Amino acid sequence: MSDSHESVLFPADHLREFSTSVFRRCGIPEADAILAADVLAKSDLRGIDSHGVARLRSYYEMLDSGRINPRPNIRIVRERGSIATVDGDNGLGLVVGPKANGIAMDKAERHGSGWVSVCNSNHFGIAGYYPLQALERDLIGWAMSNSTKLVAPLWGAERMLGTNPIAIAFPGHEEPAIVIDMATSAVAYGKIEIALRAKTPVPRGWIIDKNGRDTTDPRDMIRGGAQLPLGSERALGGHKGYCLGAMADILCGVLSGANWGPFAPPFALRQEMPGRSVGKGIGHFFGAMQIDGFIDRDEFKKRIDEWIRVLRDTRPVPGTEGPLIPGDPEREAEAVRRRQGIPLLKPVVDDLMDVAKKAGIPFEMPAAGRR
């Protein structure tokens, strides 16, 4: 997410080409490098800064140190009709994810729906990328992933689950698609990082300290604390956020043969490896469904249009402009950023400079664009 700090605007294509070159230089085949860069670019365009080129350095280091396989043999290891498990062969999640999602979509076109559990993968970027791919094929797409532990289960005093996102999208006819993409924690980790940098307290309900106690000091998170699940506390449904995180962890990790819960390996080199391995890499779960198998496709899209219009017409809470439709903020960010460019903070630019130097690839600052 954006910060109030000064940033420099980069054309999206400039960043996309740079990422592609970096991935290629790491030994990733051309088509895969383009694919991985597209996942990062989509995140930056949609305003999810934490999952875009801001992570390129982590991916580069993991590839450069041999922790990620640049030329994976991504394959179906088990399959029955509409379902399958895919082994990502420790490839970049940005490549394994789109390919496994492609298998789910192919299955949907053949069997009405397709469901693919993935093991032996790495961080796959924004979960929302995958249902957006499905929209291009007129399918309803789902995606989930597990990830490095950050979140405590309700009544737990330590990190046991990742922020395990869930995404799903539904196409409209005249209205833009409804795109849901949400972590199952109360808040994205990036928001805690922003408070750390700004030295401001965080709302009660975001984190606990290393003893499991409520705190508003973001430093308690990096001192061994944990994030809280969506719902935060028992009275507000914290057990429900924990249930959702557990569901994603089981479908992605337990079902595929990947690591699960506290054993999910980290996405960056500097992060500590779990003391134990219970499977291969991290896991994802993709689903795709043919609309036409349920209802006439155009009728569905017109019904979605009507749903959107009715929800937009909800009487607003005083002081707000009323409810948003899921996907509104990201779509609006994309419209602005396609025109103006992607704002990158200085630490991100410094990281990219460093990657450029190590990989021996030029990274040029834009001619203008400081904002």
Added chain:
Amino acid sequence: MSDSHESVLFPADHLREFSTSVFRRCGIPEADAILAADVLAKSDLRGIDSHGVARLRSYYEMLDSGRINPRPNIRIVRERGSIATVDGDNGLGLVVGPKANGIAMDKAERHGSGWVSVCNSNHFGIAGYYPLQALERDLIGWAMSNSTKLVAPLWGAERMLGTNPIAIAFPGHEEPAIVIDMATSAVAYGKIEIALRAKTPVPRGWIIDKNGRDTTDPRDMIRGGAQLPLGSERALGGHKGYCLGAMADILCGVLSGANWGPFAPPFALRQEMPGRSVGKGIGHFFGAMQIDGFIDRDEFKKRIDEWIRVLRDTRPVPGTEGPLIPGDPEREAEAVRRRQGIPLLKPVVDDLMDVAKKAGIPFEMPAAGRR
């Protein structure tokens, strides 16, 4: 949920037989009456008092007044491989639900997975009943439903969505199954009813008043207020609970051709009908997946056991006994209630007496059991 008020203990089978007789008397065929009574009994056994025989009177009135069809022709109206839409012919949700879920499970056994969207149905009881059915066939089952409007979308000042539950279950080997069954609102409506009866305030984050303002007075809910989605407010992820409620509403209502959002008809006779109809009845969405198509079935169950044990070993928050596993409270309630019976509050007993009188079916108080 239970109350602190005095209650009378009824053997579960006693209530099950009474419900069966009532449904039979309403013209429901024998097998369907048994099925519907089983859904209610399961809810009472699992401690979800709000969805068990406490609702029998509402179902009876809806049947008696002709608002629900006792002999529906439940049929697949559209289908493609692993997916289908089922029209419940305005039958009792407690009959339409299990049958549509059965179609999803049959499809799963044939195509690896099965997904059934349902229109023209009515309230289907606890969502958790359906994944429990799937466990009996060694499948991973999902269920969702939409329902009468009670919840405001984040930043909305009026009811637009139901409490739209999501349920999923995963079998263990030696450990009991993980059973997730959660409304997408911050809290179950029943908890607000309890506060109303007890004349106690509710926590901030449960409801808003008719002007969309935060309130802790439960009377504001019945004076035109609304429940808040899981996450309650923007800072704590209230948009995420809204997204989950929207997802369930679209999969159940929009996709099936049922009513959606504020147009979902109510489950009881005394509740006001929406001013507009945008489809048929309310909607459900069922899914089932073959474990064996993803991973060896026994291996999966042993991995689930390990997941449960690791999560149970989480260091506890001071003052708690540590995290529960989803489904723990309901399973523990079932163990007690199978032995001791189902505690019914006086107003519920009075309702059942009234139904007994109107339907001309004896309802006997247990010989002992006042607690």
